[in-house]
Amino acid sequence: xxxxxxxxxxxxxxxxxxxxxxxxxxxxxxxxxxxxxxxxxxxxxxxxxxxxxxxxxxxxxxxxxxxxxxxxxxxxxxxxxxxxxxxxxxxxxxxxxxxxxxxxxxxxxxxxxxxxxxxxxxxxxxxxxxxxxxxxxxxxxxxxxxxxxxxxxxxxxxxxxxxxxxxxxxxxxxxxxxxxxxxxxxxxxxxxxxxxxxxxxxxxxxxxxxxxxxxxxxxxxxxxxxxxxxxxxxxxxxxxxxxxxxxxxxxxxxxxxxxxxxxxxxxxxxxxxxxxxxxxxxxxxxxxxxxxxxxxxxxxxxxxxxxxxxx
Amino acid sequence: xxxxxxxxxxxxxxxxxxxxxxxxxxxxxxxxxxxxxxxxxxxxxxxxxxxxxxxxxxxxxxxxxxxxxxxxxxxxxxxxxxxxxxxxxxxxxxxxxxxxxxxxxxxxxxxxxxxxxxxxxxxxxxxxxxxxxxxxxxxxxxxxxxxxxxxxxxxxxxxxxxxxxxxxxxxxxxxxxxxxxxxxxxxxxxxxxxxxxxxxxxxxxxxxxxxxxxxxxxxxxxxxxxxxxxxxxxxxxxxxxxxxxxxxxxxxxxxxxxxxxxxxxxxxxxxxxxxxxxxxxxxxxxxxxxxxxxxxxxxxxxxxxxxxxxx
Numbered sequence: 001x002x003x004x005x006x007x008x009x010x011x012x013x014x015x016x017x018x019x020x021x022x023x024x025x026x027x028x029x030x031x032x033x034x035x036x037x038x039x040x041x042x043x044x045x046x047x048x049x050x051x052x053x054x055x056x057x058x059x060x061x062x063x064x065x066x067x068x069x070x071x072x073x074x075x076x077x078x079x080x081x082x083x084x085x086x087x088x089x090x091x092x093x094x095x096x097x098x099x100x101x102x103x104x105x106x107x108x109x110x111x112x113x114x115x116x117x118x119x120x121x122x123x124x125x126x127x128x129x130x131x132x133x134x135x136x137x138x139x140x141x142x143x144x145x146x147x148x149x150x151x152x153x154x155x156x157x158x159x160x161x162x163x164x165x166x167x168x169x170x171x172x173x174x175x176x177x178x179x180x181x182x183x184x185x186x187x188x189x190x191x192x193x194x195x196x197x198x199x200x201x202x203x204x205x206x207x208x209x210x211x212x213x214x215x216x217x218x219x220x221x222x223x224x225x226x227x228x229x230x231x232x233x234x235x236x237x238x239x240x241x242x243x244x245x246x247x248x249x250x251x252x253x254x255x256x257x258x259x260x261x262x263x264x265x266x267x268x269x270x271x272x273x274x275x276x277x278x279x280x281x282x283x284x285x286x287x288x289x290x291x292x293x294x295x296x297x298x299x300x301x302x303x304x305x306x307x308x309x310x311x
Numbered sequence: 312x313x314x315x316x317x318x319x320x321x322x323x324x325x326x327x328x329x330x331x332x333x334x335x336x337x338x339x340x341x342x343x344x345x346x347x348x349x350x351x352x353x354x355x356x357x358x359x360x361x362x363x364x365x366x367x368x369x370x371x372x373x374x375x376x377x378x379x380x381x382x383x384x385x386x387x388x389x390x391x392x393x394x395x396x397x398x399x400x401x402x403x404x405x406x407x408x409x410x411x412x413x414x415x416x417x418x419x420x421x422x423x424x425x426x427x428x429x430x431x432x433x434x435x436x437x438x439x440x441x442x443x444x445x446x447x448x449x450x451x452x453x454x455x456x457x458x459x460x461x462x463x464x465x466x467x468x469x470x471x472x473x474x475x476x477x478x479x480x481x482x483x484x485x486x487x488x489x490x491x492x493x494x495x496x497x498x499x500x501x502x503x504x505x506x507x508x509x510x511x512x513x514x515x516x517x518x519x520x521x522x523x524x525x526x527x528x529x530x531x532x533x534x535x536x537x538x539x540x541x542x543x544x545x546x547x548x549x550x551x552x553x554x555x556x557x558x559x560x561x562x563x564x565x566x567x568x569x570x571x572x573x574x575x576x577x578x579x580x581x582x583x584x585x586x587x588x589x590x591x592x593x594x595x596x597x598x599x600x601x602x603x604x605x606x607x608x609x610x611x612x613x614x615x616x617x618x619x620x621x622x
Contacts, residue, residue, distance in 0.1 A: 024518045157522035158515075163537060165525045196507040202543070204469075206517035207335045211468035213521045214476045217528045226474060232513070 006039030007114045011106035011308040012151070013092055014099035015175065015269045016143040019230040019260035020209040024156040026147040029175060031301035032098065033148070034090055036066055036107035038115040041085035046071055046112075054090035062135075064088070065101045066108030069132025073109050076128070077119060084112065096179055097186075097263035102144030105132030110149065110308040122149060122307070126162055137186055144263065151307030153216065170219035173303050174278045176270040177262065178247065178285040181295040184240050189264035193236055201231050221257060221273050228258025228271065241266045243288055250284040275300070317350030318425045322417035322619040323462070324403055325410035326486065326580045327454040330541040330571035331520040335467040339458040340486060342612035343409065345401055347377055347418035349426040352396035357382055357423075365401035373446075375399070376412045377419030380443025384420050387439070388430060395423065407490050408497075408574035413455030416443030421460065421619040433460060433618070437473055448497055455574065462618030464527065481530035484614050485589045487581040488573065489558065489596045492606040495551050500575035504547055512542050532568060532584050539569025539582065552577045554599055561595040586611070 012033035016026040041047050048059040048067050061067030066088050074080045086108065092100040109128040113120050120128075129145045146154040146164050153167040197205075208227045215223035238244040241261065247268060251259040255277040256270040272278045278300045289296045323344035327337040352358050359370040359378050372378030377399050385391045397419065403411040420439040424431050431439075440456045457465040457475050464478040508516075519538045526534035549555040552572065558579060562570040566588040567581040583589045593609045600607045 021517070021521070023514050024521075155518070155521050155525065157518045157534075157538060163522075165522065165529075165534070167525070168528070193510060195510055197510050197513045199504060199506055199508050199543075202508045202513045202516065203334050205513065206332070206520045207466070207468045209517045209521045210332070210335075210466050210524045211474075211476065213524045214466060214478070214528075217479070217524075218476075223468075223476070227468060232510075 004040050004115070006037060007111060007310055008035060008037045009107055009111040009114055009308060009310050010035050011103045011110060011148045012304045013103055014144045014147045016099060016263040017233065017261065018153075019228045019234065019258050020205055020212055021143075021155065022233045023141055023143055023159070025153070025209070026099070026143040027153040028147040028151050028304035028307055029098070029177070029301040030304040031299055032091060032177075034066075034088065034092065034100070034103040034107045036089070036104075036111035037087040038111040039085060041083040044081045044083060046074060046080065046082070047085045048088060049085045050087040052087065052089040054093065057088070057090065065105035065132040065135045068135045069105040069109035069129045070112040072131045073112050073120070073125065073128040077116070079116070084115065086111065097184070097261065097265045097267040098177065098179070099144030099148055099263060101136035102129070102133045103148050105129045106145055106148040106308050108132055114310045125149060130162065147307070149307050151305045152303065155213065167213060167216045169216055169303060169305070170221065170273075172273050174272045174275055175301050175303065176251070176256075176272065176278050176281045176285070177267055177299040177301065178270075179267040179297045180242055180289060181297070182242065182266050184264060184266045186264040189237060189240060193233065197232055205230070205232050224271075225257045228260070230260055234260050237261055237265060241268065242294055243292060244268070246288055247285055250288060251281045254280040254284060256281060315351045315426070317348055318422060318621055319346060319348045320418055320422040320425055320619060320621050321346050322414045322421060322459045323615045324414055325455045325458045327410060327574040328544065328572065329464075330539045330545065330569050331516055331523055332454075332466065333544045334452060334454055334470070336464070336520070337410070337454040337458040338464040339462050339615035339618055340409070340488070340612040341615040342610055343402060343488075344459070345377075345399065345403065345411070345414040345418045347400070347415070347422035348398040349422040350396060352394040355392045355394060357385060357391065357393070358396045359399060360396045361398040363398065363400040365404065368399070368401065376416035376443040376446045379446045380416040380420035380440045381423040383442045384423050384431070384436065384439040388427070390427070395426065397422065408495070408572065408576045408578040409488065409490070410455030410459055410574060412447035413440070413444045414459050416440045417456055417459040417619050419443055425621045436460060441473065458618070460618050462616045463614065466524065478524060478527045480527055480614060480616065481532065481584075483584050485583045485586055486612050486614065487562070487567075487583065487589050487592045487596070488578055488610040488612065489581075490578040490608040491553055491600060492608070493553065493577050495575060495577040497575040500548060500551060504544065508543055516541070516543050535582075536568045539571070541571055545571050548572055548576060552579065553605055554603060555579070557599055558596055561599060562592045565591040565595060567592060
């Protein structure tokens with residue numbers, strides 16, 4: 001009997017917030033992400049068969065971001081009873097601040113779409129992936145999902161309508177990721193934020209965000225450097241991350257364009273325009289955490305401009 | 312005896328805030344502005360000889376934005392005792408929300424610089440003009456001064472260091488100005504603003520501002536339209552301006568890309584990408600105010616891309 005060929009897809013890890021774009025700015029990494037394999041199943045409906053490298057995640061498709069995103073896509077096509085099964089290869093731990101749940105959601109929706117021979121465009125998948133991501137934290141937001149799906153730097157004007165744009169991106173941007181092995185719960189990291197912001201800080205932050213966008217369009221690294229300065233979120237969250245300020249000082253001194261918390265943390269990112277600077281920051285971070293006997297994972301990555309892909 | 316030739320310069324009126332860039336975004340108008348004439352004087356030091364069309368303004372160079380801006384420029388060159396006199400032709404009333412004091416400050420500094428045969432570049436004049444503007448309201452901010460001097464749309468990252476950029480600007484943008492003949496004091500208009508902003512409104516407004524910038528770089532009028540939506544300042548100030556919401560509804564229904572308060576008011580602006588729409592809005596505004604027996608001045612203007620100029 002003829003069996004439909006399976007597909008294997010990759011969706012990248014992402015850095016959200018990016019210092020000055022809390023909840024509305026994110027970018028994708030080249031070097032890290034989740035993999036989903038989709039193939040014909042033996043029974044009716046979508047099933048998650050295997051989860052590799054993270055046994056703790058639920059295989060219930062309604063409780064798993066990859067499963068739920070894929071299910072929503074199938075339902076929209078009236079194909080929820082197709083015989084489909086899925087393997088999820090988690091290369092990231094949850095709660096790292098690198099968009100782990102979003103990468104899975106994107107890989108799930110993108111994988112099923114590829115398996116069905118692309119009934120939807122990438123942009124059309126976004127809503128399903130965002131619904132999948134909602135399983136993880138209950139809110140409908142695309143600041144990780146959109147860059148994971150579309151690649152590059154994504155600025156979201158409005159999360160509700162998913163009105164977003166991919167920014168121009170100068171050549172040569174490199175990212176250093178530092179992930180201390182501690183857990184920061186996204187929900188706690190959100191709850192500690194003050195609900196009100198000083199008007200002057202609102203003005204300052206939005207000037208920095210808008211200037212960051214201009215810097216990207218003009219390939220003006222010095223403007224990007226001056227703009228990556230978060231006066232609202234970072235000061236409220238820095239204490240959740242051991243040695244945040246010594247790490248930041250080290251990175252800035254080595255020449256990072258910017259250094260801040262990735263998403264809700266505890267991972268941190270440094271944006272650089274030079275691989276020597278990136279190497280120095282990576283070694284500097286290892287040294288600081290070694291002295292404090294804190295385990296960490298570090299990574300240097302280019303920006304991923306393509307987003308989710310079949311391979 | 313040889314007498315140095317006098318110069319005549321023009322500095323345009325400006326719209327600040329532009330819905331989503333409170334204190335950091337402004338653009339210049341083609342059709343309105345102040346004129347300064349600078350020539351050799353009969354006594355030592357800078358003097359304001361004549362003020363045309365606004366007898367109420369002080370001729371004391373330390374109390375007049377044009378005079379003070381010019382004085383600061385002269386002092387920086389050690390020329391404060393030169394024999395220089397100045398006429399100021401005020402084409403705008405103060406307190407209109409169209410950057411009247413800023414246009415005078417720019418014209419004063421630019422005029423003296425031109426008279427001295429350009430010892431400074433335009434960008435270098437900015438600081439003197441901003442010091443002049445500070446005479447009017449006590450704070451150092453360039454959201455009117457910078458577009459009046461440099462033309463186009465200016466986004467200010469930081470007022471203190473005058474770190475700013477001129478945005479790309481799509482062809483065909485037109486502005487309608489509606490100025491009801493009431494007085495709104497800038498200081499009062501600032502004092503009524505709540506000092507704190509909801510975090511979610513901060514996020515929404517900065518997403519709109521950043522998306523407005525993207526729209527300008529991409530010449531995407533529909534993105535500009537969706538982005539020109541002020542959820543922080545306009546709702547707090549609209550009640551200061553008679554018939555604000557009926558005017559806004561009329562303008563949006565006719566097809567304006569955006570409609571909001573110009574600076575601290577009471578003038579309002581509508582941005583359009585079509586001169587028929589602009590004409591309709593202008594006539595619509597006249598009709599609304601005529602019915603309510605409120606006097607107003609209206610104007611259609613292109614964007615001024617050059618800023619201050621000698622002519």
